[in-house]
Amino acid sequence: MSAAAVIGASFPAAAQDEKLLMVTSTFPMTSPTPYAESNAQMYSVWCQTYGCLGRYNYAAKEYQGILVDSWEIVDPNTWRFHLREDLVRHDGGPGPTTADVLHSYDRVLNDPASIQKNIFSEVETIRAIDDHTFEIVTKEPLASLLSYIFDRFIITSAELAEANEKPDEDAAFGWGPYKLKSYQLDQEIALEKNDAFPGISDSAPDTVVYRQIREAEQRVTALLNGEVQIARLIPPQLVSRLEGNESLDIVESASIEPMFLAFNPKFEPWTDVRVRQAAAHAINKDLIIDRFLMGLADRMDGPLGEQQICYTGPLDYVIDYDPEESRRLLAEAGYADGGPKVEFMTASGRYISDRQVSEIVTQMMNEVGFEVDLQVPEYANLTAAMRAGELPMYYLGRGLFLDPSEPLSQYLETDVTQRIGYSSPELDALLAKERQTLDPEERCKVVREAAELISEEVPMFFMWSHRLVHGVRKGITWDASADGEIWLSDVSM
Known part of the structure; x- marks a missing residue:
């Protein structure tokens, strides 16, 4: 050749x-x-x-x-x-x-x-x-x-x-x-x-x-x-152009790219787990999926979906949409009279409807008392600032991941990267343990324990994975x- x-x-x-x-x-x-x-x-x-x-x-x-x-x-x-x-x-x-x-x-x-x-x-x-x-x-x-x-x-x-x-x-x-x-x-x-x-x-x-x-x-x-x-x-908004065409099939699959919100505990008010939980309770994921994403997304309530290694079923601790609980937690955290003010960064055009999704999330958080300043920097600047640990709150996708080990360590293990300034000795120990547990069944039990902790602590709030449409x-x-x-x-x- x-x-x-x-x-x-x-x-x-x-x-x-x-x-x-x-x-x-x-x-x-x-x-x-x-x-x-x-x-x-x-x-x-x-x-x-x-x-x-x-x-x-x-x-x-x-x-x-x-x-x-x-x-x-x-x-x-x-x-x-x-x-x-x-x-x-x-x-x-x-x-x-x-x-x-x-x-x-x-x-x-x-x-x-x-x-x-x-x-x-x-x-x-x-x-x-x-x-x-x-x-x-x-x-x-x-x-x-x-x-x-x-x-x-x-x-x-x-x-x-x-x-x-x-x-x-x-x-x-x-x-x-x-x-x-x-x-x-x-x-x-x-x-x-x-x-x-x-x-x-x-x-x-x-x-x-x-x-x-x-x-x-x-x-x-x-x-x-x-x-x-x-x-x-x-993308969902173009699927209708293919529907009804007798020469075509529409083929769907689940995805292994989770979309998530990050609440960086290096910045106020995200140092308080109650505020992180309040933000999560404010977001109606099902409504966004059904009405805005046209049903072409699979809800996630933790780091893993059904397609990923060590998925063992729904978690025991799930933060559902509950605006009253969101307001209660904000009041308990000292924001009964309004606030807190938060900066929220998102991409535009990098992920499916990312800017529009972030605008909806902003509105939902504002309705329970947050004062959200949504910003849309260039994607290169956004990711550079994210990697440097300079973003208080952002909406992104992790990219494709089949096995949870690398991405969870990358985002949440102490000092591995600066992407989210979260540090938990308990989670660090679990992530180290799962890497060293070679028996698949025992390892997945450790991964589930780590996922439960992440769900409760909410440094990352997992939203959905977009369905892949071809x-x-x-x-x-x-x-x-x-x-x-x-x-x-x-x-x-």
Whole structure:
């Protein structure tokens, strides 16, 4: 494969009998180097072409291997992985080996283009056992290791890297169920089915093109005009354009991106848990979901929804909409005569109806006595201030998370980050314990205990996860998953 075959090549028309799938992309396509991008879509693309260790199957609710066929925990700090021996590289070369794993690990950490070092933040080293067995050694016991690395650690060929000055352009061959055919920066990526991949279905698309269409209106138009067959991530206000169209199906799934309000205890009045609880009681989540989000959201009453690891059912402690209780708590906290005054920050256009939702939340809080000053800074400024711990109250999404360990630590464990200035020795101990509890059932009991504490203390008030809505042409079968990404070999045409 030459550089021209991958970079900047025009995608040829499909043969008459070829099953061609055109899919919209909402993420930028900035580099053919698989370690140079860090978003869910590109992890998915590279996982399906070069190959990754495995993926989480949302339907089966379990991790499944792709380049590995099994793994086990050797000791609290050591996980052992066994590579498959039935794979052939796309150019006919050998299957993946431990040398490829070590080469890829080095690239993640040391390639100048890599922006993925964080996936190994809890890893001490990777070491070879034999040609098809390796061990990942963590700095401390880490029950959630698979959520860090399983579908994000992309394996590339050590042999091809040594033989080619620009392997990502001149020799972009891997072991996945699809092959990279062309990559046009910020335009489209074309893949073709790897018929040699064991078990791949005849009904899976032969060729797939991801077309970059960032604007939702344009995605809908492209679907209606027949330019694409799957238009992903349609916001609620545009769903009506697809309804009643006999050539289309509307496919929905739950999501693993929770939307939340943060009440930063570094700032008054959020130092008082009664004020945080009062704010939560003031918000009618069901009303917003039903009337404003058109029912296309799943209410959350804690950090986890049904799609996420360690969800064990509704929490015992839930803060429901109760404006009278909100006023009572404010009075008890010293605000019987009005107030407190709070600054509230939100994005505009980054999340579904984020500004409008925040305006409704502002009105609801004002009705019980708060004096809310809603501000809408530029998103880059908002997130920079959030990471620096400079926001008293804000509405954001955490991004996709399957396992609760990393995000809860990131936002709520003392001094891990400054995003929310919350500190609780009790929660710190629970978060440390869940990381070190390797038995899944026992670990989930600890996670639930932590979730109950968060629900009562309310440094984060979880609102909902938006349902993912996609428009799909008739004749295509796709069971959408909670991460919104498409595992192409599961698509039937």
